[in-house]
Amino acid sequence: MSLSITKVAIAATVSLLLFSSHAAFAGWKHIKVENNEVGKGGMTVLPLSEWNRWSKREAKRGESWTKNGFPLNRIDFFTQIEAGESIYKERSKKHQPLPKFQSDMLLPDLAELFKANFSIVNDATGFEVMKLEPAKLGSVPGLKVSYTYLNPNDPLTRLGEARMAVHDERLYVINYTAPELHYFDESISEARAIMDTVTLN
Amino acid sequence: MRYYGPILKFLGLIASLSSACVLPAYASDAPLTLPPFEHAYEPRDLDERGLWQKWDEYEKAFARSPVVYHEPDLVNYIKGVLCETVGPDRCGATRIYIVRDTNFNASMAPNGIMSVNTGLLLRVKNEAELASVLGHEFAHFEQRHSLNGFKKRRRGSDLVSWMTIAAGVSVAAGGSTGYQHHRDYRTSIYGDVYRYARDQERESDILSAQYLVLSPYSSGAAAHVWLRLLDEDAEQARERKRSRRRQWTGWADSHPSSFERADYLSRLADEANDEGVYRTSEYLEAIGPYLPEFFDDQLQRNDFSATKFLLEQIAQDGWTADLLFLQGELYRKRGNPRDLVTAATAYLNAIEAGYENANAWRGLGLSQMRSGTQAEGRQALKTYIRMAPDAPDASMMSLLIGEE
Numbered sequence: 001m002s003l004s005i006t007k008v009a010i011a012a013t014v015s016l017l018l019f020s021s022h023a024a025f026a027g028w029k030h031i032k033v034e035n036n037e038v039g040k041g042g043m044t045v046l047p048l049s050e051w052n053r054w055s056k057r058e059a060k061r062g063e064s065w066t067k068n069g070f071p072l073n074r075i076d077f078f079t080q081i082e083a084g085e086s087i088y089k090e091r092s093k094k095h096q097p098l099p100k101f102q103s104d105m106l107l108p109d110l111a112e113l114f115k116a117n118f119s120i121v122n123d124a125t126g127f128e129v130m131k132l133e134p135a136k137l138g139s140v141p142g143l144k145v146s147y148t149y150l151n152p153n154d155p156l157t158r159l160g161e162a163r164m165a166v167h168d169e170r171l172y173v174i175n176y177t178a179p180e181l182h183y184f185d186e187s188i189s190e191a192r193a194i195m196d197t198v199t200l201n
Numbered sequence: 202m203r204y205y206g207p208i209l210k211f212l213g214l215i216a217s218l219s220s221a222c223v224l225p226a227y228a229s230d231a232p233l234t235l236p237p238f239e240h241a242y243e244p245r246d247l248d249e250r251g252l253w254q255k256w257d258e259y260e261k262a263f264a265r266s267p268v269v270y271h272e273p274d275l276v277n278y279i280k281g282v283l284c285e286t287v288g289p290d291r292c293g294a295t296r297i298y299i300v301r302d303t304n305f306n307a308s309m310a311p312n313g314i315m316s317v318n319t320g321l322l323l324r325v326k327n328e329a330e331l332a333s334v335l336g337h338e339f340a341h342f343e344q345r346h347s348l349n350g351f352k353k354r355r356r357g358s359d360l361v362s363w364m365t366i367a368a369g370v371s372v373a374a375g376g377s378t379g380y381q382h383h384r385d386y387r388t389s390i391y392g393d394v395y396r397y398a399r400d401q402e403r404e405s406d407i408l409s410a411q412y413l414v415l416s417p418y419s420s421g422a423a424a425h426v427w428l429r430l431l432d433e434d435a436e437q438a439r440e441r442k443r444s445r446r447r448q449w450t451g452w453a454d455s456h457p458s459s460f461e462r463a464d465y466l467s468r469l470a471d472e473a474n475d476e477g478v479y480r481t482s483e484y485l486e487a488i489g490p491y492l493p494e495f496f497d498d499q500l501q502r503n504d505f506s507a508t509k510f511l512l513e514q515i516a517q518d519g520w521t522a523d524l525l526f527l528q529g530e531l532y533r534k535r536g537n538p539r540d541l542v543t544a545a546t547a548y549l550n551a552i553e554a555g556y557e558n559a560n561a562w563r564g565l566g567l568s569q570m571r572s573g574t575q576a577e578g579r580q581a582l583k584t585y586i587r588m589a590p591d592a593p594d595a596s597m598m599s600l601l602i603g604e605e
Contacts, residue, residue, distance in 0.1 A: 094443035099503045102536060106571055108597055112534060119501040125268065125301040127501060132594035143597060152302060155266045 026056040031065055039063055042079020043138075043172065044199040048190045051075070058121070059089050073178040073187050075194065079201075081171040087117040096120060101171045108132065110164050111145045114173060118160075119149070126150040137165035137172055138198040148180070159184040161191065167200045174198065233414055236343060238291050249311070249348050256312040263298065263314070270299040270319065270491075278487045279317060279331070286332040286416045287339050295339065303498045305430060309338040311347040319495045322488055323511055324429065328480035329413070329422030333466075336409030336416075344408065346401045357394045361387050391453075398455045406462060410469045419477030424467035427459040429514065433507050434459075440506040481518070489523065496527050505535050525551035529564045541572035559588035563598070570601070579603075 031051040038045045039061040051065040058064055062078040078087050086098035099116045102109075111132050119127050127149040135144035142165025149158055162175040176191035178184040244250045263269065276297050284292035295313045302318040309315050315338055325331045341347065364383050371379030406423070413420035431447060438445045447459035456462075488495075492515070499508055508531055516524045529547035532540040548565035562585035570578030579602040586595055586602075 094441050097441060097503055099534070104571060105536070106567060106601065108567060108594060108601070109536070109571065111594075116501045116503055116534070119498075120503060125303065125498050127498075129593050133596045134600045150268050150301065152268060152300075154268070155262050157267050 026054060029053040029055065038077045039079035042201055043077055043174075044201060045077070045194055046197055048193055057089065059087065060085075062089075067187060068183070071179075072183045074176070075187075075191055076173075076175045076177075078171070078173040078175075081173070083169070087114060087171070087173055088121045103169060107134075107143045110166070110171065111143060114145065114162055114164060114175075115147070118175070122149075122151065124149040124151055135163055135195075137163045137174065137195060138200050140165040140167045140172070140200055142166070142172075156181060161188065163195045165200070172200050233411055235411060235415065236408075238343065240290060240294075242294070244311075248352060249345075252348055252351060253312045256310045256314060259310070260296070260312065260314050268301055270301050272299065272491065275299060275487070275491060279335070282328050282331050283315070283335045283339065285328075286336045286412050286418060288416075291339065291343070295342070301498060303502055307334055307338050309341045309347075311342070311345065313342065315339070315342075319491075319498065322491075323495050323499060323515075324433070325426060325484070326429075326481060326514060326517075327422065327484045329418040329477060330426045330479075331484065332416065332418045333409055333413055333420075333423035333426060336412040337405045339412070340405035340408035341401070344401070344404060346405065350398060350401060353397045354394055357390045360390055395453050395455060399450065399457050402456045403465070406457075406466060407469065410466060410473070413477065414473045414475045417478055419470075419479055420473050420475050421467070421470040421477075422479060424463045424470060427463035427466065431459050431463070433510050436506040436510045437504060485515070485518070489521075492523060493527065496530075500527075500530055500534060505531065520550075520554075522551050522554035522556035525554055526556050526558070526561050526564070529561070529568070533564055533568050536571070538572060541568045544568040545572065559585050559592065562588060563592075563594075566598075566602075 029052070031047060031053050033047055033050060036045050036047070037043075039059070042061045047065075049067075051067055054064050054066070054070070056064075058076055059078045059081070061080050062076060064070070064077075065075045067073050081087060081101050083103040084100050086100050088098060090096070090098045098120055099113055101113060105113065111129065115127050115129070118124060127147060129145055129147050131144070131146040133144050135142060142163060145160075145162045145164070147160050147162075149160065151158065156179040158177060159180050160175060160177040162173060164171065164173045166172075174191075174195050176188065176195075178187065244253045276299060279299070280292065280295075280297050283295065283297070286292075295309075295315045297315050297317060299322070300316050300318050303320040303323075304318055305320050305324050306318045307316060307321050315335070317335070321334060322331075325334065364386055368379040368383035410420050410423055413423065431445075434446050450458040450461055496508075496512075499511065502508070512524060512527055512531065520528070525547050529544045529551060531544075532547060533544035545565055545568040548561045548568065551561050552565070562581050566578045566581030566585055568578070569575070569581060582598050582602050585592070586598055589595065592598075
C-alpha cells in the first residue's frame, strides 16, 4: 500500500512538473506553408515559406514569428484589440503603462498609438515614420506605416512596416521588423504578401 | 521642489543643529583645491590596461552608432560647459557623446568617454545644473572609479567562491551550519559591494560640488536637479497610483537616493556660499533647436503627467511657439475629449506665436476632426497638405479630408 502511495506521489509530481514546465518555459513551433489560425483564431494567415512561432505572446490575442531569430527578422500579429486595450500586453500598469486603443481614433491616430506602444515595449528611440499611407489589411481598408527606429546599445538601424485596420470595432495589426542591413529586404515581400492575403476573423 | 523643498529646509535645520551630521567637505579655513591632475594619463597596471582596451574597442563602434546624436554644435556646447566646470586642462581628456535616450542619465568610461542622454538635457534647466552632472561624471573619471569598482566586485566574487568551497567542505565534514553561514556572509559581501558603489557616487557628488565652487557656476544648482527629479517622480507616481521612488537609499541601491543627494548637496552649497551663475537663458538658447526632437521621444513614453511637468518647467520663463506646439502634441496624444479641445487651443496659440512648421496645422486638424468639428479640421489639414505636400503622411491626410 505504501509503495503504491509513493508511486502515485511520484507520478503526480512528474505530471505536475511536466504540466508546469509547459507553462513556465517558452518554446518554438514550426509554422508550415498552409492556412494558420493566428492569435487564438483572430486571423487566418497563409505564409509563402516556413517560419518559427515563439510560444510567448506579445498580446493576449497575438503571436510572433521569425525565420532567423527575432533580432534578425520578426513578424508580430495582434488581433481583435478591443477599445480600452493596448496593442502589446501591458506587463506593468504602474511602471510601464501603454496607451490604449480608443474607438473614436482616426487612422493617423492609430499610427501614433502603434508608435508609442512599440517604442515603450521595445525601449526604442528615434522612431521615425518614413511613410504613412492608406492600405488594406487583407480586404479591410486601413493604413500602412513604414518606419525606422533605434534600440539602445545596438549599432544597427532597424526598419519596420506595419499594417493596421479596424474591423467590427476591433483593431488588427501586423508588424514586420528587421535590420536595414540585408534582413529587411530578404523577407519584406513575404511579409507584404501575408498582410495582403490575411483574413480578419 | 514644490513637494520636497520645505522638507529639505526642515531637515537642513535639524542637521545644522546636530553635530552628528558632518560632511567630508570644505568646512575648514584651508583654501579649496582639486586633486592633482595628470595630463595624458596612461593606464598603469594590468587591470587598468585591460579596462581601457575594452572601452577603446567599444568607443570605435559607439562613435558610429545611430543611437549617438551627431550634432557638432550641441556637442561643442556641452563640452564648453564641462571645460568651464573642471577647467580646460582636465576636460581635454574626455570625448562627449549625446545619446538618444529619454532616461535621465549620463555615464563616464575609464578611457574618457562621457555619454550624456537627451533625457538629461530635457531635465536640467540651466548650465549650472548641467555642469553639476557633468562634473559628477568627470569626478568618476578623475578618481578612477570604474577600475576601483571593478576590483571591488572581483574581490567580492572571489571571496564568495572561496566561501562556497569552504561551506561545502564544512558540510561534508559533518558541520550543520556551513551553508547558513555561507548565505549570511554572501549577503554581507554583496551589501558591501553596493555600499562601495554608493560611496563612490557620494565622493563624485562632493568633488563635483568642489568643481562648481571653483568654476563660474553656482554650486547651489546641484541640489535643484535632484529635487526636481523627485517632483517629477511624484507627478508620475500620482498618475500611475504607485508609491514614490528615490526617497530612501536601499540596501541594494547602486546610488544614494535623490533625496539624500539633494540633502547633502544643498548643505555643501550652503557651506560654500559661493556666488556663481546659472545661465538659464544661454542653456535654453543652446538646446532650443533640439527640444522638439528630444520631446518627440519623451512623448512616446505614455507619461502624461511627468511630460507635462517637464514642459512646464522649461516654460517657466514663458511659453514659446515651440513649447505651445509640444503642449498641443501632449494633450492630443492622450486624446480624451477635453484634451482635444486643450490641444486645439495650444496649436492655435503656437501658430499665433509664430510657429511655422506645418505640423501645427496637422495637430490642429486631427484634434478638431476627432472632437467633432470636422469642417474646421478639414480646413486645417488642407493647410497642412498645402504647406507640406511631400510630408510622409500627405496621402493619408488627403484620404481623411476626402480629396483622394
